[in-house]
Amino acid sequence: MHMNKIIFNLSLLCFLFFLFCSKIYSNDRELIVNEIKNIIEFNQDITDSIKLFYTENLYEPYWQNNKSKISDLLGILTNSYKEGIPTNRYEIQKINNLNFSKKESDIAKLDIILTKNFLLHAKDLSKGIVNPLKLSSFIDIKRDDTKKEDFLSNLTEEINIKEYFESIRPKSSDYLKLMIELANLKVLKNRNADQTIVPNDITLEVGMSHPNIIPLRKRLLELNILENSSISETFDEELLKSVLLFQESSGLVSDGVIGKKTYQALNLSIETKLIQVMVNLERLRWLNFDFGSQY
Structure with a gap:
């Protein structure tokens, strides 16, 4: 009986600890969601595609629990010069500065910045840095834009960041x-x-x-x-x-x-x-x- 009582008490303590941790996690998550929502709603620099991505996902952070994806994206952005794409187009230093912060506001900022840079590099790599039609009226490249690819729709839990960027770059030898x-x-x-x-x-x-x-x-x-x-x-x-x-x-x-x-x-x-x-x-x-x- 004495042993059973000890086991019961330990189980109860573990359960209460789990509830306590869950409560903290839930509160932290809610704070981050609110921070993301505020940035999305009040920052004029946020593009429509990024707004849509977060509103459809109820302002949930995508990158917070995807540290390996952050590492993969950072590596790709840092090596963009190998594709002839200047690395200063991307907010690499800002990502590094925010990456280890525990503040909810910084976690929210980081999440949006990562999404923004993922989208920018996807466009740069698959379509080019500049729109050729804006350079000269003599450039005759008529792309079919009736089916605009929503790059952020590919940003799912299952995505392999490295493989995704490999798949959208030009395939020619x-x-x-x-x-x-x-x-x-x-x-x-x-x-x-x-x-x-x-x-x-x-x-x-x-x-x-x-x-x-x-x-x-x-x-x-x-x-x-x-x-x-x-x-x-x-x-x-x-x-x-x-x-x-x-x-x-x-x-x-x-x-x-x-x-x-x-x-x-x-x-x-x-x-x-x-x-x-x-x-x-x-x-x-x-x-x-x-x-x-x-x-």
């Missing part, structure tokens, strides 16, 4: 090639080495021997396209392979002939090439949609 080229260019820029300028006073072809072939070799070596550091003045088959690879990666006709356009591409500064690659990545994001059966 050109996009991946440009990302690789962008990474290589950033490595070259960080080296801060002098750039070899290739003299353009003669057209070079395989089989030729000429002093200009030495700076050509040096330039291809700087670009990590040529592996052999030979100082030969002969345009041999090994050099031809590197020239063809350079021409292909630069969007030129791969004919192995070093003419005007190839010289221009070879002598572009790293900064100029970086800008070109980032612009081309953005163009592919503009075209990241179903062209329809007529194509």
Whole structure:
């Protein structure tokens, strides 16, 4: 009997403790919900899509108990530069500052900021940073916007943040090639080495021997396209392979002939090439949609 009484008392204490904790959690949750509701209703900067997301979910915080999702999103935003998207578009520092706060007001702010940045990056990655039609009336990209994708409808408990962003980025092989080229260019820029300028006073072809072939070799070596550091003045088959690879990666006709356009591409500064690659990545994001059966 004595043992049963002890067990009963322990069970009662556990139950009361559970109720106490549940009450605290419930009160905290209610405070956070009220904070989110106030921000949504009175902050003029909140977009309609974010308002709709929270009103449909009764102002419940989405990210509070999804720390792994926060970590995944932060990682993706921090690495957006790899896609040619500036990281300063996102509120990374603000997210980091609020991430470990226990204040209900900060938890509410963080939740909305995370949702806002999730939505912004989803748009940036799948449609582009800017609307091409606003840049020029001569840009003829007619996207079917009758079925606007509601990115936030994908923000469910089941979503895998990393897989989701992988699924909405451009699928073309050109996009991946440009990302690789962008990474290589950033490595070259960080080296801060002098750039070899290739003299353009003669057209070079395989089989030729000429002093200009030495700076050509040096330039291809700087670009990590040529592996052999030979100082030969002969345009041999090994050099031809590197020239063809350079021409292909630069969007030129791969004919192995070093003419005007190839010289221009070879002598572009790293900064100029970086800008070109980032612009081309953005163009592919503009075209990241179903062209329809007529194509």
